[in-house]
Amino acid sequence: MGAGHDRPRPSGGVSDGHRTAQADHRDRTGDAATTGRDRARPRGRTRGSARPRAGAGRSRTSSVVSLRSATLEGLAPDVRTEPIVAWRAWALTGRRDGDRLLLRPVAKRARTWQPREIVQASCRTSRRHDAPDPLCTCGLHATHTIDVLRRTRCPAVLGRVALWGRVVEHEHGYRAQYAYPQRLRLICQFCFWMSDTRRSTPDHVGWFPHDELIPVCEEHLAVARRNGVSPRLVLPASEVIQRLRDAYAVDPLAV
Numbered sequence: 740m741g742a743g744h745d746r747p748r749p750s751g752g753v754s755d756g757h758r759t760a761q762a763d764h765r766d767r768t769g770d771a772a773t774t775g776r777d778r779a780r781p782r783g784r785t786r787g788s789a790r791p792r793a794g795a796g797r798s799r800t801s802s803v804v805s806l807r808s809a810t811l812e813g814l815a816p817d818v819r820t821e822p823i824v825a826w827r828a829w830a831l832t833g834r835r836d837g838d839r840l841l842l843r844p845v846a847k848r849a850r851t852w853q854p855r856e857i858v859q860a861s862c863r864t865s866r867r868h869d870a871p872d873p874l875c876t877c878g879l880h881a882t883h884t885i886d887v888l889r890r891t892r893c894p895a896v897l898g899r900v901a902l903w904g905r906v907v908e909h910e911h912g913y914r915a916q917y918a919y920p921q922r923l924r925l926i927c928q929f930c931f932w933m934s935d936t937r938r939s940t941p942d943h944v945g946w947f948p949h950d951e952l953i954p955v956c957e958e959h960l961a962v963a964r965r966n967g968v969s970p971r972l973v974l975p976a977s978e979v980i981q982r983l984r985d986a987y988a989v990d991p992l993a994v
């Protein structure tokens with residue numbers, strides 16, 4: 740853990756949760772500085788010390804999951820000094836030799852999470868507020884449950900992530916000002932989409948152009964090859980996850 744700044748490691752259990760759903764749908768799960776394009780209508784709730792204010796009347800039912808905090812115009816997000824721990828998924832990039840492994844938000848154009856650096860949210864749609872803003876979709880996302888993440892488009896890594904600073908809670912998770920992963924594992928996205936997480940352990944990590952790394956189980960690697968999708972190179976998953984954990988100074992995720 741050397742340079743690991745002060746990566747927060749809450750010892751007490753905290754809840755789970757990594758970003759929100761809609762996000763996940765199209766992979767904005769990703770995070771953080773997301774675009775504000777598909778903002779959902781205000782609908783969630785803000786928790787913690789936040790006092791919901793009248794105005795709840797603004798809520799509207801929507802088939803889309805809200806990333807916004809709900810009702811509360813002008814209501815400040817909670818400021819957390821003790822981290823919340825929640826769920827999150829990332830895509831993975833790295834060199835063909837397994838070097839330079841980086842967690843990349845699944846949201847397009849979101850910045851990679853650098854090893855041993857606290858990740859700070861920024862808003863891409865407005866410079867007039869700090870991320871996360873209760874009425875925006877910005878912030879570093881994490882969800883309450885793993886299931887929300889099954890809608891993520893190309894998850895390669897599943898993890899528990901610490902969130903702190905300003906935190907906005909919504910129906911499916913949180914948007915936070917600061918974050919850092921705490922526990923990570925690789926997942927075969929095909930198994931993860933279809934079944935329970937325990938069966939998602941990959942055997943291989945396929946390397947594709949542009950340094951895209953895709954963990955897959957034996958069975959799904961065979962399926963991909965039968966369908967004409969072959970990685971340029973195949974790395975052992977056990978080696979990649981170890982290097983990833985070493986790089987970020989995190990522990991294994993036991994699910």
Ligand SMILES: [Zn+2]
Nearest residue numbers: 862872875877
């Ligand atoms: Zn914003």
Ligand SMILES: [Zn+2]
Nearest residue numbers: 927930956959
């Ligand atoms: Zn699989």
